[in-house]
Amino acid sequence: MPPTERIEAVVFDVGETLIDESRIWLRWAERLGVTPLTFLGAIGACAAAGQEVGAAFELVRPGFDVPAEDAAWALEDPDGLRSGFDADDLYPDVRPALAALAARGLRLVIAGNQPPAALDALRAMALPVDEIRNSAELGVEKPDPGFFAAAAELAGVAPEAIAYVGDRTDNDVLPAADAGMRPILIRRGPWGHLHATRPEAARATIIDSLLELPDLL
Incomplete structure (x- = not known):
């Protein structure tokens, strides 16, 4: 696939990007x-x-x-959430932002460092995305370059055409940029607020809500 600057897909981290923990x-x-x-x-x-x-x-x-x-x-407590999450833990901007991005024809992927049970929880939410994977299923965790290569394969477009959205510079911004993707740092959760102040955050576009993404991309 030839490189392109046009964003055709968005890959999302999970914790403190989509899920309020x-x-x-x-x-x-x-x-x-x-x-x-x-x-x-x-x-x-x-x-x-x-x-x-x-x-x-x-x-x-x-x-x-x-x-x-x-x-x-x-x-x-076999039936309790314990250390897991459900749809009630989604940030309020998630569903409207995903719907707006999907309406613009962008391919949407969820891929983060999560345990096996998180995959079922995310898929049960019926989010308007094309693919949902996690590190447990992919067999590789961020910030390993292999994770971002797998994410690009799921997106089905060149890395240069992918925006990766996450809340950390170490696990999201820097490895996504190194992989050729466009990194977007969401400033929420403890890591998001702290990492947005770091010099390396300059490599990313910083947002405070996923609702900023449709116009940004």
Whole structure:
């Protein structure tokens, strides 16, 4: 496919791009036995320090075994959301923005670093997109270049014709730009707000709502 500057497809990250993760972390705070402010503050501290969210568990409960606790939680509450999400966690701008983009003939793909259960949750939402994949199914995680190569294959167009929308510079903006895509940083969630202030965010277009995308693209 020849390179082109015209955007023909948009690939979306999931957490804090499409999904508001607030309820997930509030449920974890209760599970951990700490106040919501304590755990959310720990998450913010980890974001500011360039650490992954897993470090927040260690900060508030040293030695805490997240996979073991998650497994125990699933046995206790097999039908609950636990660390998952559903359509109620979609940001309000998601459905109207996707509908507007689809109406303009853009190919829409959802692809992020998510566990296997997230795939079923996203597909159950009946979003107006062409493809939904996650790192568990693709077998590669961001920021690995292989993830963005797989995303481009799903989009079915040249990387130069793809806009990748995410909330982080390290996992989204920089690797998407390096892959030849047009990176768009959405300024929401702790990483989005922090990363929008970093020098490397200059490589991206910064937005505050997905509703900005139809006119932008």
